[in-house]
Amino acid sequence: MSLTKKGIEAINNNFKLFNSFFEIFTKDFNWAYYDGYDNDEIGQLGFGFTLILLNKYGNTFRPVEFYAEKYLKAFNFPDDNNDDDDEYSANDSLNSYTLRSFDRSLNYFGLIDVKKTNYNVTHVKKSKLFDKLIKIQPHNNMHKV
Numbered sequence: 001m002s003l004t005k006k007g008i009e010a011i012n013n014n015f016k017l018f019n020s021f022f023e024i025f026t027k028d029f030n031w032a033y034y035d036g037y038d039n040d041e042i043g044q045l046g047f048g049f050t051l052i053l054l055n056k057y058g059n060t061f062r063p064v065e066f067y068a069e070k071y072l073k074a075f076n077f078p079d080d081n082n083d084d085d086d087e088y089s090a091n092d093s094l095n096s097y098t099l100r101s102f103d104r105s106l107n108y109f110g111l112i113d114v115k116k117t118n119y120n121v122t123h124v125k126k127s128k129l130f131d132k133l134i135k136i137q138p139h140n141n142m143h144k145v
Contacts, residue, residue, distance in 0.1 A: 018133065022109060031100040037092055039077070043100030046075055050101050054112065055136040058126035061115060064098040067124070071097055 003011070010016045026047055032040040053067050072078070077093045103121045106112045111130045115123040
């Protein structure tokens with residue numbers, strides 16, 4: 001087995017290597033593969049929105065529910081337990097979002113600092129590395145009305 005020229009370039013460039021891993025993880029790998037929740041889309045669908053939320057609110061530790069409520073509302077996932085016929089309960093939606101988005105993705109990449117009780121992430125804030133690697137810019141509307 002040998003590395004391709006592109007592989008050798010990536011190994012010698014930490015940013016390219018990170019960018020490759022991050023892109024594959026966010027676009028190609030199904031985050032639901034390694035948990036028991038039913039809805040495969042929660043967390044990964046619109047993961048960039050979580051980055052936007054962290055960029056805006058992540059300077060201090062906030063409960064994971066703070067981010068989950070905003071995400072679940074934005075992407076119209078179940079956010080209450082009042083509908084017994086609903087395929088996914090709000091608790092599953094909240095838990096799958098926080099597990100996938102924080103514990104098993106952004107934390108792995110060092111993009112957040114976490115507070116945990118037992119094995120569960122309870123509070124998050126963006127790390128110093130987040131600000132070095134992630135740049136959030138508003139859409140540039142070239143056609144002004």
